[in-house]
Amino acid sequence: MSDRTRLRAFFALCLARLRESYREPEVLFWGFVFPVLLSAALAVAFRDRPPEASRAIVLARPGSEPVARALAASRLVKVETAGEEEAARALRMGRADVVVVPPAAPARPVEYRLDPSRPEAGIARARVDDALQRAAGRADPVGTRDVATSEPGGRYVDFLVPGLVGMNLMSAGMWGVGFVLVDMRIKKLLRRLLATPMRPADFLAAQMVTREVFTVVEVGFLFGFAHLALGVPVRGSVTAVFALALLGSLCFAGLGLLVACRARKIETVNGLMNVLMLPMFVGSGVFFSVERFPQAVQPVLRALPLTSLIDALRAVVLEGADLASQWPRLVLLTAWGGVSFAVGLRLFRWS
Amino acid sequence: MSGEAVAVRDLVKHYGRVEAVRGLSFTIAPGECFGLLGPNGAGKTTTVEILEGLLPATSGDAVVLGRRWGRDDHEIRERLGVCLQQTVLSEKLQVGETVSLFRAFYREGRHPEEVVEEVGLREKRGARVGTLSGGQKQRLAVACALVGDPELLFLDEPTTGLDPQSRRQVWDIVNGFKRRGRTVVLTTHYMDEAERLCDRIAVVDHGQIIAEGTPRELIRTLGGDHVVEIALEDGAPGELRPEDLADLPAVRSVHAEAGRLLLTVTEPHLALPPLLDRVSARGFALAGLSTRHASLEDVFVSLTGRHLRDE
Numbered sequence: 204m205s206d207r208t209r210l211r212a213f214f215a216l217c218l219a220r221l222r223e224s225y226r227e228p229e230v231l232f233w234g235f236v237f238p239v240l241l242s243a244a245l246a247v248a249f250r251d252r253p254p255e256a257s258r259a260i261v262l263a264r265p266g267s268e269p270v271a272r273a274l275a276a277s278r279l280v281k282v283e284t285a286g287e288e289e290a291a292r293a294l295r296m297g298r299a300d301v302v303v304v305p306p307a308a309p310a311r312p313v314e315y316r317l318d319p320s321r322p323e324a325g326i327a328r329a330r331v332d333d334a335l336q337r338a339a340g341r342a343d344p345v346g347t348r349d350v351a352t353s354e355p356g357g358r359y360v361d362f363l364v365p366g367l368v369g370m371n372l373m374s375a376g377m378w379g380v381g382f383v384l385v386d387m388r389i390k391k392l393l394r395r396l397l398a399t400p401m402r403p404a405d406f407l408a409a410q411m412v413t414r415e416v417f418t419v420v421e422v423g424f425l426f427g428f429a430h431l432a433l434g435v436p437v438r439g440s441v442t443a444v445f446a447l448a449l450l451g452s453l454c455f456a457g458l459g460l461l462v463a464c465r466a467r468k469i470e471t472v473n474g475l476m477n478v479l480m481l482p483m484f485v486g487s488g489v490f491f492s493v494e495r496f497p498q499a500v501q502p503v504l505r506a507l508p509l510t511s512l513i514d515a516l517r518a519v520v521l522e523g524a525d526l527a528s529q530w531p532r533l534v535l536l537t538a539w540g541g542v543s544f545a546v547g548l549r550l551f552r553w554s
Numbered sequence: 555m556s557g558e559a560v561a562v563r564d565l566v567k568h569y570g571r572v573e574a575v576r577g578l579s580f581t582i583a584p585g586e587c588f589g590l591l592g593p594n595g596a597g598k599t600t601t602v603e604i605l606e607g608l609l610p611a612t613s614g615d616a617v618v619l620g621r622r623w624g625r626d627d628h629e630i631r632e633r634l635g636v637c638l639q640q641t642v643l644s645e646k647l648q649v650g651e652t653v654s655l656f657r658a659f660y661r662e663g664r665h666p667e668e669v670v671e672e673v674g675l676r677e678k679r680g681a682r683v684g685t686l687s688g689g690q691k692q693r694l695a696v697a698c699a700l701v702g703d704p705e706l707l708f709l710d711e712p713t714t715g716l717d718p719q720s721r722r723q724v725w726d727i728v729n730g731f732k733r734r735g736r737t738v739v740l741t742t743h744y745m746d747e748a749e750r751l752c753d754r755i756a757v758v759d760h761g762q763i764i765a766e767g768t769p770r771e772l773i774r775t776l777g778g779d780h781v782v783e784i785a786l787e788d789g790a791p792g793e794l795r796p797e798d799l800a801d802l803p804a805v806r807s808v809h810a811e812a813g814r815l816l817l818t819v820t821e822p823h824l825a826l827p828p829l830l831d832r833v834s835a836r837g838f839a840l841a842g843l844s845t846r847h848a849s850l851e852d853v854f855v856s857l858t859g860r861h862l863r864d865e
Binding site: 392 | 682
């Protein structure tokens with residue numbers, strides 16, 4: 204085949220793969236809609252909100268009226284009045300954090316009933332006590348002032364977004380290449396293509412290059428959304444972010460090829476994908492830092508490609524690191540991808 | 555370079571202990587439509603896939619367009635058109651896009667639109683492959699095989715599972731290709747397909763060729779062109795055996811099958827009157843009688859005692 208024919212065949216394969224992908228509703232959902240929904244949901248769950256009020260119940264008896272009024276004046280306490288039996292049940296079921304028993308006679312102590320093993324109970328007692336003492340005229344000897352410290356770049360959602368992008372690159376790369384190849388093998392389409400003058404290596408390369416095109420779109424979209432809607436900062440260079448994403452995506456496309464190189468059943472490739480991806484979902488620091496795992500397993504987790512990708516993304520996006528400083532991670536990603544691609548190509552089964 | 559499009563000698567293929575092909579030899583001349591006719595599992599597909607370069611042979615020699623697989627693979631593939639048994643093309647691509655994709659693989663070839671037109675899918679050019687009927691999908695598969703403008707076209711069971719109208723459409727396309735002087739290798743277990751398309755046929759069974767020739771030659775080996783089939787009323791005394799009818803005039807052979815008797819005859823008008831006399835003279839009554847032209851199916855039955863589609 205002349206080089207011109209070869210090039211034309213390669214572009215035709217890329218174009219066909221692109222068309223198949225964007226005509227697949229699942230690709231759009233998992234690539235764009237799902238990560239946005241997930242980061243939006245998590246952003247809501249972990250949003251910065253006013254501290255939750257403690258729930259106090261004042262026992263209904265003579266003299267409870269001024270106590271309830273004093274507590275109702277506090278922003279930090281939500282107060283109700285209830286009888287002995289109902290108050291006891293509310294405490295037991297966790298509907299109330301503390302039960303306040305007004306004194307039977309003036310000058311007798313106020314009684315707090317609470318379960319000290321619950322952290323909310325301790326907070327509730329302190330707030331209730333504070334409100335009652337102030338209402339009774341206590342003056343604080345020292346003046347104090349609170350300053351909130353949650354700023355963009357240090358919130359949970361900022362930590363989360365690079366993790367989600369990395370996770371998305373992993374699933375899209377592995378499924379997008381691996382699943383498609385096995386599907387084509389089952390349908391004998393690989394065999395049909397092999398019966399043409401097409402170069403087998405060009406075909407596999409086209410699958411990976413097509414993945415890269417989608418990567419650029421997906422990563423641009425996800426970081427764009429995170430930046431505009433959630434205020435996630437991008438402190439490093441945008442070029443570095445895309446370069447990292449492309450390398451990561453190639454690495455996982457290589458792994459996808461490896462997983463799919465022999466499988467003749469969708470079930471087989473499903474199983475292999477899960478075996479490979481599950482440890483990374485859990486252990487690569489998508490949702491919480493790898494440092495929370497025991498010291499002994501950390502070297503193993505650090506060697507996983509997703510850990511390297513996410514760590515490097517976080518360094519560039521959140522800390523403004525440059526690519527050069529991330530070189531060990533880049534080497535690791537390249538090695539994972541290169542070895543998988545070489546082995547996958549060697550073992551590849553066309554029928 | 556030899557003048558043959560395909561030359562096969564002593565071709566053998568083993569899958570582990572299973573011998574799928576056991577020493578096939580045949581040659582195909584340029585411009586010829588050659589059919590491998592046989593039941594499922596006879597080794598037809600294995601043979602064709604070896605010729606297509608998709609399977610290595612265990613032993614034997616196969617020369618395709620004057621070249622051998624393993625040395626000139628790329629050159630051979632440029633000149634082959636292949637239609638595998640039941641290929642599923644990508645459902646998300648359109649008809650025109652699919653044919654263009656295949657066109658891009660070949661150095662030289664035909665215009666995709668022209669081929670789409672030729673297989674009768676012009677109105678479906680913009681339709682997704684997933685929306686096509688079975689017959690349309692098969693015609694698209696043939697279009698993908700034709701778009702590289704091949705000298706040699708392989709069709710493996712091209713009309714299996716299609717309705718009669720779709721089958722005729724596929725046959726028309728193949729005949730059009732033949733008229734341009736190109737070579738076709740076809741496998742089928744339909745005798746009507748083999749009779750209609752093939753210039754020459756090899757009847758294959760258990761990995762071996764058991765008869766070879768033009769459809770006419772093969773039918774002539776039966777000794778007669780016609781088959782008379784009779785069924786007898788129940789409750790007759792005794793049994794009428796094939797031997798009881800073998801000596802009748804113009805009858806070449808007789809065999810029993812599923813409660814009926816089949817007679818191969820040269821001239822029905824000479825055979826029928828004495829046949830009817832013989833049946834009633836022995837005290838039997840006819841429940842049915844029919845005559846038809848002998849077919850390749852009859853050839854296969856007479857060679858193997860089985861039908862092409864017994865499986």
